[in-house]
Amino acid sequence: MITRFSTDERSTGGPSADPASMGERAEQAWREGDAVAAMAAADRVLATGHDPEARAAGVAAAAAAADGALRDAAERWRGVAATVDGTSAVWAAGRAALAAAVAGDVTAAAADLEKARANAPEPAPRGLAVLLDGVSALVDALRGHLDPAGRQLAGLAATTVPADPLASDRWDELAVTVVAAAGDDQAAQLVLGGVLGRPTSRHQLLGAWLRLRTGHLPEAREALTEAARMPVLRRNAVLGAAVTVGLARRSGNEHTLASTWQRVAAVVAGADVELFLLDAWGELAIGAQRVAPAECDRIVEAMHAAVRRAGSPWWAVATEHRWRLERAILAEDAAGAAAAGTELAALAGRHPAIAAFVAAASSWAAVLTGRVDTTAVAAAITALAAAGRRWEAAALCRAAAARTVDPAAARTLLGAGRALRAASAPGRSAGELSEREREVGALVIDGLTHKEIGARLYISPKTVEQHVARLRQKLAASNRAALVAALRAHLDAA
Numbered sequence: 001m002i003t004r005f006s007t008d009e010r011s012t013g014g015p016s017a018d019p020a021s022m023g024e025r026a027e028q029a030w031r032e033g034d035a036v037a038a039m040a041a042a043d044r045v046l047a048t049g050h051d052p053e054a055r056a057a058g059v060a061a062a063a064a065a066a067d068g069a070l071r072d073a074a075e076r077w078r079g080v081a082a083t084v085d086g087t088s089a090v091w092a093a094g095r096a097a098l099a100a101a102v103a104g105d106v107t108a109a110a111a112d113l114e115k116a117r118a119n120a121p122e123p124a125p126r127g128l129a130v131l132l133d134g135v136s137a138l139v140d141a142l143r144g145h146l147d148p149a150g151r152q153l154a155g156l157a158a159t160t161v162p163a164d165p166l167a168s169d170r171w172d173e174l175a176v177t178v179v180a181a182a183g184d185d186q187a188a189q190l191v192l193g194g195v196l197g198r199p200t201s202r203h204q205l206l207g208a209w210l211r212l213r214t215g216h217l218p219e220a221r222e223a224l225t226e227a228a229r230m231p232v233l234r235r236n237a238v239l240g241a242a243v244t245v246g247l248a249r250r251s252g253n254e255h256t257l258a259s260t261w262q263r264v265a266a267v268v269a270g271a272d273v274e275l276f277l278l279d280a281w282g283e284l285a286i287g288a289q290r291v292a293p294a295e296c297d298r299i300v301e302a303m304h305a306a307v308r309r310a311g312s313p314w315w316a317v318a319t320e321h322r323w324r325l326e327r328a329i330l331a332e333d334a335a336g337a338a339a340a341g342t343e344l345a346a347l348a349g350r351h352p353a354i355a356a357f358v359a360a361a362s363s364w365a366a367v368l369t370g371r372v373d374t375t376a377v378a379a380a381i382t383a384l385a386a387a388g389r390r391w392e393a394a395a396l397c398r399a400a401a402a403r404t405v406d407p408a409a410a411r412t413l414l415g416a417g418r419a420l421r422a423a424s425a426p427g428r429s430a431g432e433l434s435e436r437e438r439e440v441g442a443l444v445i446d447g448l449t450h451k452e453i454g455a456r457l458y459i460s461p462k463t464v465e466q467h468v469a470r471l472r473q474k475l476a477a478s479n480r481a482a483l484v485a486a487l488r489a490h491l492d493a494a
Helices: 019-031 035-048 052-066 070-083 086-103 106-119 126-142 146-157 171-181 185-193 201-213 217-228 234-251 254-268 275-291 293-309 314-330 334-345 352-368 374-386 390-403 407-423 435-445 450-457 461-475 480-493
Strands: none
Touching: 019 035, 019 052, 035 052, 052 070, 052 086, 052 234, 070 086, 070 106, 086 106, 086 126, 086 275, 106 126, 126 146, 126 171, 146 171, 146 185, 171 185, 171 201, 171 275, 171 314, 185 201, 201 217, 201 234, 201 275, 217 234, 217 435, 217 480, 234 254, 234 275, 254 275, 254 293, 275 293, 275 314, 293 314, 314 334, 314 352, 334 352, 352 374, 352 390, 374 390, 374 407, 390 407, 435 450, 435 461, 435 480, 450 461, 461 480
C-alpha cells in the first residue's frame, strides 16, 4: 500500500541553496504531490534553525498528517501560527483546528477555531472562510450533530474553492466519513459518487471501505486494487489496511488473516485513531484478535481514548459497543454479546443501524448458548440487511443454521443466507467469467479450500470443484498456482 518516491539534491535545491529558497521549493514539491522530495527539503531547512515564513514547518505539519500523526500535525500548525503574522497565522490556526478535529480532539479543535476566527480579516479570503466553516462543521459532528454536518461538508465540497494541499483533508472525503459515521452507508455512497474530478487514492479507499461495510466484497477488492495503483502515504495506507484485513477476515481462512495482519501491522502501529473512521479501527482490532491479541488490546485502548477525548459522542460510543459485540461473537462469549446489546439498546433511537445490531446481539447471545429461535434470528437478519449489513446477517444465518437441531430450520436459514449473498453480488461481470465464478475465484486467491469456499458461498464442495474446473478451462491454467496467478490478473484488470 505504501508507494516509495525517489529524490535527489536537484529536486531539493542542492546543498548550497538558502533556507528561504529551500522552504519555497519544499512547499512547491508538496503541492505537486512529491512528498519525499518535499520532506527532504523541509528537513534540511529545519536543520539550519532558520525557516523564513515557516514554510518548511508547514510542510512538516502537512507530512505529519499524511503519516497519520494528526495530533502532532495540529501541534506543528500551532507552532507555525505562533511564528507568522496576519492571514498566514489564521490559515495555520485553521489547519491546526482541522487536524485536531479529524483526530477527534474536540476541545483543541474548538480552541484553535475560536482563535482563527478572532484573528481572521474582514472580509476573509474565500478559501480561508471555507476552511473555518468546514472545521466548524466537523466540531459540530464531533458533538453529535452528524447529519447537518455531513450536508454542510458536502456543500463546501461543491464550492469553487480548490482543495488546500497543506490541509489534512478534503471536504468531499470528510463528508463521506461523517455521513458513514452516522451509519448511513447508502447516503455515504451517494456523496462519494457525487465527487467531481479525478478520484484520489483516499477516494478509492473510502469506496472500498463502504463496499466492505455493505458486504460487497468483490467490489471492495476491486476498489482496493485501484487505490494501490496510486501513491499512498501512511495515513491512507491505514485505511487500506482495514479493508485488506476485513476482506481476509471475511474469507474465513485463519492463515490468510494471520499473514495479512503481519503485512499491515507495521503500517497501523503508532498512527492516530481517526474518530470518523472509528469503524475501520474496529475492523483492525477484530482482525488482530486471534492472531495478535496484544495488538488488538492496544487498538481497543486507542479507540476508547479517542472516544473519551471527543467527549464520548453517542455515535462513537455506539461504534465502540458494536465492535465489542463483534469481538464477543468471535470469542463465542454469549455474556459479552448480551452486554454489548444492552449498551447498544440505550442508543437504539439514534439511528436504525444501531437498532439492527441490538436485535443481532440478542440473537447472537442466544445462538452462542445453543438456543436458536428461528423467528428471532429471521427478524435480526432482516434488520441487519435493511441497515446494509448483509455480511453480518449472513454470518448470523450460518451460525444459527450450524447450531439448530431442527433440519427444516437449518434449511430455512441457509436459504436466507443464499439470498443475502445474491443481494450483495456486484452488478457487473469480469469479462467472460460469471458472477459466481468471480466469487469463487476471489476465494481461491485468498487460499480457501473447496470445502471452505462452499461454506462461505452456501454451495457444496462438489459445486465449487465444478466452478474451479471451469475457471481453469477458461483461464488456461494447468494447476492451482497458475490459476491463482491468472485469476489475479483477470480480476484486477476487470
